Amino acid sequence: MNQTAAAENTVMKKSREEIMQLQREANAKALAKRRLEKGLLIGCNLIMAVFILLPLLYAVSVAFMPSSELFTTEINLLPSNPTLENFTQALVKVPLARFVCNSFLVAGCITIGQIISCSLAAFSFSFLDFKGKEVIFMLVMATMMIPGEATIISNYLTVSRLGWLDSYHVLIIPYLTSAMGIFLFRQFYMSFPISLFESAKIDGCSNLRFIFTILIPLTKSAIGAMAVYTFINAWNMYMWPLLVTGSNEMRTVQIGIGMLDSVDSQSITLMIAGVVMIIVPSISIFIVGQKQLIRGMFSGAVKG
Numbered sequence: 001m002n003q004t005a006a007a008e009n010t011v012m013k014k015s016r017e018e019i020m021q022l023q024r025e026a027n028a029k030a031l032a033k034r035r036l037e038k039g040l041l042i043g044c045n046l047i048m049a050v051f052i053l054l055p056l057l058y059a060v061s062v063a064f065m066p067s068s069e070l071f072t073t074e075i076n077l078l079p080s081n082p083t084l085e086n087f088t089q090a091l092v093k094v095p096l097a098r099f100v101c102n103s104f105l106v107a108g109c110i111t112i113g114q115i116i117s118c119s120l121a122a123f124s125f126s127f128l129d130f131k132g133k134e135v136i137f138m139l140v141m142a143t144m145m146i147p148g149e150a151t152i153i154s155n156y157l158t159v160s161r162l163g164w165l166d167s168y169h170v171l172i173i174p175y176l177t178s179a180m181g182i183f184l185f186r187q188f189y190m191s192f193p194i195s196l197f198e199s200a201k202i203d204g205c206s207n208l209r210f211i212f213t214i215l216i217p218l219t220k221s222a223i224g225a226m227a228v229y230t231f232i233n234a235w236n237m238y239m240w241p242l243l244v245t246g247s248n249e250m251r252t253v254q255i256g257i258g259m260l261d262s263v264d265s266q267s268i269t270l271m272i273a274g275v276v277m278i279i280v281p282s283i284s285i286f287i288v289g290q291k292q293l294i295r296g297m298f299s300g301a302v303k304g
Helices: 002-063 085-093 096-127 133-145 152-162 168-175 179-189 194-202 207-218 220-235 239-244 253-259 266-299
Strands: none
Touching (some): 002 266, 085 096, 085 266, 096 133, 096 266, 133 179, 152 168, 179 220, 194 207, 207 220, 220 266, 239 253
């Protein structure tokens, strides 16, 4: 009996060891498969990233390249004699620093203005009950289908009659609100229960106090997304500043880059150097705020 029990225990022990060994082998194969899949995915992403960023990387290379190296029969992807002359000449040829300051001021004011105005309008469409609310919201959304080129002449005639040409007013005031911002904030506010607003009203909280003390702290992701989106769009404006400004004191940086272009071959490298300089702020803001942008765009999509 003892020998039979010992033999059974030995068989069971070997069976458990075999099972554990098989489990370890299966786990090792699964881990190797996951690592291989992850490595292939990372490799594909790196290849796509290099392919997508190739124009930008080549622009950076051209910015450090003398014009004599650019206009040759050979393919020069990297500068043989890197130089900072293009950057210094770009800053000397046009008042690029002034243009950058103007763009920062205009883009910053537009961003702050749109956050305030769009949040107030979205609060009205989300929490207040008034006659024709849905119709007005539909009209606001309908303005998104009208291209800016269709209204640019009428807007120009309006600001011209007001005497705003070649001033900060004409660059900032027409863009202090947007239908996209109202829609973004409204969708985010719709995820909040109406009882939150009703409870605040019962406690004697005014509408403005409710917005600035309750809603805004709860909508940081939407504000971050709106700020990044608005700032980049305002920074990249070209047609409207070109139309309404005429002096170097009021021009923005996108107009200043066009002023670097001339008939000589050196202007190509100068213009590329200027583009590299002015693209740094927008890329930096996008990199810093990309998580907020993605979170804000999707946070209001699911209610509850």
